[in-house]
Amino acid sequence: MKNLIGLSKNELNAELIQLGEKPFRTKQLWHWLYHQGETDFSEMTTLAKPFREKLSSLYTIIHPKIITEQNSKDGTRKWLMEFEDGKQVECVYIPEEDRGAVCISTQVGCAQGCKFCHTGTQKMMRNLTAGEIVGQFMTARDSYGEWPTKTDENRMLSNIVVMGMGEPLYNFENLKTALNILMDGDGIAISKRKITVSTAGMADHIPELADLGVKLAISLHAPNNEIRNQIMPINKKFPLEKLITACKEYQARCERRSFITMEYVMLKGINDSPENAQELMQLVKGLEVKFNLIPFHKWDGAPFEPSDMQTIKNFSKILENHWFAAPIRRSRGEDIMAACGQLKSARDKKEI
Numbered sequence: 001m002k003n004l005i006g007l008s009k010n011e012l013n014a015e016l017i018q019l020g021e022k023p024f025r026t027k028q029l030w031h032w033l034y035h036q037g038e039t040d041f042s043e044m045t046t047l048a049k050p051f052r053e054k055l056s057s058l059y060t061i062i063h064p065k066i067i068t069e070q071n072s073k074d075g076t077r078k079w080l081m082e083f084e085d086g087k088q089v090e091c092v093y094i095p096e097e098d099r100g101a102v103c104i105s106t107q108v109g110c111a112q113g114c115k116f117c118h119t120g121t122q123k124m125m126r127n128l129t130a131g132e133i134v135g136q137f138m139t140a141r142d143s144y145g146e147w148p149t150k151t152d153e154n155r156m157l158s159n160i161v162v163m164g165m166g167e168p169l170y171n172f173e174n175l176k177t178a179l180n181i182l183m184d185g186d187g188i189a190i191s192k193r194k195i196t197v198s199t200a201g202m203a204d205h206i207p208e209l210a211d212l213g214v215k216l217a218i219s220l221h222a223p224n225n226e227i228r229n230q231i232m233p234i235n236k237k238f239p240l241e242k243l244i245t246a247c248k249e250y251q252a253r254c255e256r257r258s259f260i261t262m263e264y265v266m267l268k269g270i271n272d273s274p275e276n277a278q279e280l281m282q283l284v285k286g287l288e289v290k291f292n293l294i295p296f297h298k299w300d301g302a303p304f305e306p307s308d309m310q311t312i313k314n315f316s317k318i319l320e321n322h323w324f325a326a327p328i329r330r331s332r333g334e335d336i337m338a339a340c341g342q343l344k345s346a347r348d349k350k351e352i
C-alpha cells in the first residue's frame, strides 16, 4: 500500500480526485497528516466514515521507526531510524537554549567519500524518498510529542538542518518536495528562514536553493584546490572556482540578505595554518559568509589528527580580526557519539 507521507499537495490532490473526492478533502487530509501528525485514519474525525475506510484500504501513514534513542547530558537526542525496507539513518536533535534544530539525512550512506567524515566510509545504499526525508522530522516530533503543530514561538523543534548522512543536492528532486512539505503553512509549517541545507559543493543546484528561500551552508574545509582535492573528492568535479561562482549566484538570487555558513573542520597540519586562514579570506572575497570552525573528532581509522585548541583559537582570531564571524563549534552530544555517521557505525559493528 502507498504511504501518503511525502506526496506533494498536488500529488495528494490527484490521488483524491481519482477516488472521486472533492478538492477540499485534500486540505482536510493534509491537516490531519501534517498539522495533527495523525497516523490512524479512524481518528480523522472530520472525515466521513466511508471516506476514512476507503483511505485505510488503499493507503498507509508511516513515520520512520525508532530503533535506538540516546539522550546526552547536554540535551542532545539522537535516533537511529529505520524505513520500510529496513535501511537506517541517523537523526539528531540539537538543543540551543530553549529550542533547537533537527538534523536530517537525505541518503543512506554517502558516495562522496570525504576523507575526514565517518559517513564517507559507509557504502552509498540509496537516496531517501521525499517521504523518508520529511518522516525523520515527523518521528522527531513524535518523540517530543510536538503535535499538533505548535506556533513558531512555542515549539522546541524550531529549526531543520539538512546535514546528516549523504549529499542533499545529489537527491535534489526529493529534497525539494520534502522541503516544500516541511515549509507548508497548513501543516508542519517550518519557516524557510529556519531551514539550512548543507552541501559538500555540488555547485549545479546551489543557486536553486535561493529560489526555495532556505539558508545555505557549504562544507568547505579547505582554502585552496590542492588541499580540497586531497580531502574531498567532489572538488575534482566542482573545483573551488565553480563552487564560489555558484555561491555568488545563490546570494544574488536570494530575496533577502543571506549569509552563507562556511563549515571548516580543523585538521592538524593540513588546513590549520595562519597562511591557510589568509587564503581562506581571499577565497571568499565578494561573498557574505560566516565561518564555523569545527574541532575534528577522531574516529577509529581516521587518517587525520585534530588541530590543537590553541591553533584553532589563533585561526579564529585571524578571521575575526578581519571582521568575519568565526566561532568554534561547541561539541554536542559527545557522550552519545553525535558526530556524523557514528551511531549507525557503532550499531553495524555490533551486528557483525
Ligand code: SF4
Pocket (backbone or CB within 6 Å): 110, 111, 112, 113, 114, 117, 118, 119, 120, 121, 164, 165, 166, 167, 200, 219, 340
Ligand atoms: S561530509 Fe557529507 S558529503 Fe562528505 S562524505 Fe560526509 S556525509 Fe558525505
